Amino acid sequence: MSAAQPSGLLYVVATPIGNLADITQRALEILASVDWIAAEDTRHSRQLLQHYGIGTPLISLHAHNEKARTAVLLPRLRQGEQGALISDAGTPLISDPGATFVAELRQAGIQVSPVPGPSAVIAALSAAGLPTERFTFEGFLPAKAAARRHALQALVGMPYTRVFYEAPHRLMATLADMRAIWGGEAPCVVARELTKRFETFVGMTLDGVSAHFEAHPDQIRGELVILLGPDGQDEQAEIPPPAQRLAQQLLNEGLSPKRTAELVAEAFDLRRNSVYRHVQTLKQQQ
Numbered sequence: 001m002s003a004a005q006p007s008g009l010l011y012v013v014a015t016p017i018g019n020l021a022d023i024t025q026r027a028l029e030i031l032a033s034v035d036w037i038a039a040e041d042t043r044h045s046r047q048l049l050q051h052y053g054i055g056t057p058l059i060s061l062h063a064h065n066e067k068a069r070t071a072v073l074l075p076r077l078r079q080g081e082q083g084a085l086i087s088d089a090g091t092p093l094i095s096d097p098g099a100t101f102v103a104e105l106r107q108a109g110i111q112v113s114p115v116p117g118p119s120a121v122i123a124a125l126s127a128a129g130l131p132t133e134r135f136t137f138e139g140f141l142p143a144k145a146a147a148r149r150h151a152l153q154a155l156v157g158m159p160y161t162r163v164f165y166e167a168p169h170r171l172m173a174t175l176a177d178m179r180a181i182w183g184g185e186a187p188c189v190v191a192r193e194l195t196k197r198f199e200t201f202v203g204m205t206l207d208g209v210s211a212h213f214e215a216h217p218d219q220i221r222g223e224l225v226i227l228l229g230p231d232g233q234d235e236q237a238e239i240p241p242p243a244q245r246l247a248q249q250l251l252n253e254g255l256s257p258k259r260t261a262e263l264v265a266e267a268f269d270l271r272r273n274s275v276y277r278h279v280q281t282l283k284q285q286q
Contacts, residue, residue, distance in 0.1 A: 007080065007110075007111065008076070008077030008078060008079065008080055008081050008082060008083070008110050008111070009077070009082045009083075009110070009111045009112075009113060010077060010082075010083050010084070010085060010102070010105055010110060010111070010112045010113070011030050011034065011082070011083070011084045011085070011113050011114075011115050012084075012085050012091075012092050012093070012098070012102065012112060012113070012114045012115065013027050013030060013031060013084045013085065013086050013092070013115040013117070014027065014086075014090060014091040014092070014115060014116055014117025014118050014119065015027070015045075015048060015086050015087070015089060015090065015117065015118065016048070016089065016117075016118055016195070017089045017090045017118045017119070017120050017123065017194055017195055017223070018089070018193065018194055018195035018196035018199075018223075019195040019196065020048065020051055022117070022118050022195055023048075023052075023117060023118075024115070024116075024117055026115060027115050027117055028052055028054070030084055030115055031049065031052075031054050031056060031084055031086075032052075032054045032056060033056075033082075034056060034082045034083050034084045035056075035057075035076075035081040035082055035083060036056065036057045036058070036059050036073075036076075036081070036083045036084075037049075037056050037057070037058050037059065037083065037084045037085075037086060038058075038059050038060075038061035038069065038073065038083060038084070038085045038086070038098075038101070039058050039059070039060060039061065039086050039087075039088075040060075040061065040062050040086070040087045040088045040092075040096060040097055041060070041062070041088050042058040042059070042060050044088050045058060045086055045088070046058060056084075059073070061073075061085070061097060061098065061101060062097050063097045066097050066098070066100050066101055067100065069101065070100065070101050070104050070105075073101075074104065074105065074108060074110070077105065077110045078108070078110070084115075085098055085101065085102070089118070089120070089223075090117075090118050090119050090120050091116070091117065091118065091119045094119060094121065094137075095139045095140060095165055118195070120165070120191075120194055120223060120225055121137050121163050121225070123191075123194050123195065124163065124189075124191040124194060124225040124227060125161070125163065125227065127191070127201060128189040128191060128201060128203065128227045129189065129203070129204065130161045130187060130189060130227050130229045130230075131160065131161050131229065131230055132161065133160070134159070134160035134161070135160050135161040135162070135163055136155075136158065136160060136161075136162050136163070137163045138151070138155070138162055138163065138164050139164070139165055140164070140165045140166065140167070141164055141166065141170075141174060143170065145173065145177070148173075148174065148177055149177050149180075149181070152177055152178060152181055153181060153257075153280055155228075156181060156182075156231065156276075156277045156280035156281060157231050157277055157278075157280060157281035158230065158231055159230045159231060160230050161227055161228065161229055161230055162227070162228045163225065163226070163227050163228075164225070164226040164227075164228070165223070165224070165225060165226075166224045166225075166226050167224070168220045168221050168222070168224060169220075171190070171213065171220050171224055171226075172210070172213060172214070172220070174226065175188075175206060175209060175210045175213070175226075176210070178206055178226075178228065179206045179207070179210060181273075181276070181277075181280075182206060182228070182231070182273065182277070183206070183271075183273035183274075184205060184206050184207030184210075185205050185206070185207065186205065186206045186228065186229065186231075187203070187204055187205060187228070187229025187230075188203055188204070188205060188206045188208075188209050188226065188227065188228050188229065189201055189202065189203030189204060189209070189226075189227045189229075190202045190203065190209050190213070190224060190225070190226050190227070191224070191225040191227070192219065192221075192222055192223065192224050192225075193222040193223065194223065194225070196222070198219075198222075200219065202219075203227075206228075231277060238270065238271070238274050239264075239270065239274065239275060239278045240268065242268070243264050243267070243268040243270060243275070244278070244282075246263075246264050246267065246268075247260055247261075247264045247275070247278065247279050247282060248282055250263060250264070251279065251282055251283060257276065257279045257280055257283050258276070260279050261275040261276035261278075261279045264279070
């Protein structure tokens with residue numbers, strides 16, 4: 001009988017999102033024992049490894065070289081090597097590179113094993129005070145204003161918390177777009193600098209969050225997580241059946257959701273934001 005071929009293994013290892021102490025003992029043991037570590041930014045990750053006295057070789061794997069690195073690392077794993085994949089912070093693949101790499105390894109029959117740990121999404125949800133029974137993670141919104149508004153409008157009427165990452169220089173524009181769609185009283189929390197010295201949670205409405213950062217622009221920095229609470233379950237009840245029928249009729253005639261909401265709100269003396277959210281739901285069902 002021929003000898004069995006060696007089987008490689010890739011560990012997907014979560015690393016701290018701010019506080020270097022937030023790493024598991026198992027993660028440290030694996031990072032110290034594997035043959036190599038694929039990292040999004042080797043210079044950044046080297047600081048973490050040096051902090052814990054780990055000298056495992058680092059290999060860069062980021063959005064611009066993922067396919068090329070896969071072509072190099074897959075044969076090594078087939079030869080029986082063991083490796084680890086880490087990102088700059090948190091759990092790899094969550095708004096970070098690595099999805100193509102992991103998918104190709106699994107397709108090739110290479111074992112991929114998670115090593116759980118920090119995640120900014122889960123950390124923010126756990127302390128924001130918004131409903132957590134159901135949620136959706138939307139990652140980073142589009143940078144361009146029109147595309148960002150389109151992405152947000154697609155989330156109108158959702159009965160669960162929506163979580164976003166956002167860059168500091170786009171925070172105020174994103175909050176303004178959210179206020180235009182959901183209104184200033186919509187539940188919202190922004191978490192910044194999670195697990196770090198200046199960790200802050202700001203909320204609990206879009207108006208309140210916007211006012212805070214307008215008054216404290218110096219706090220618009222670092223990693224930001226926006227959490228938008230569920231849309232109210234009673235909103236459709238606020239829209240009487242005749243108003244609902246008119247909204248549907250106007251949409252069928254080709255009017256835009258914005259114009260439809262304006263006309264229906266004026267005709268029935270309703271809150272425009274509530275009508276607009278209802279109209280967006282109707283539009284998605286067409």
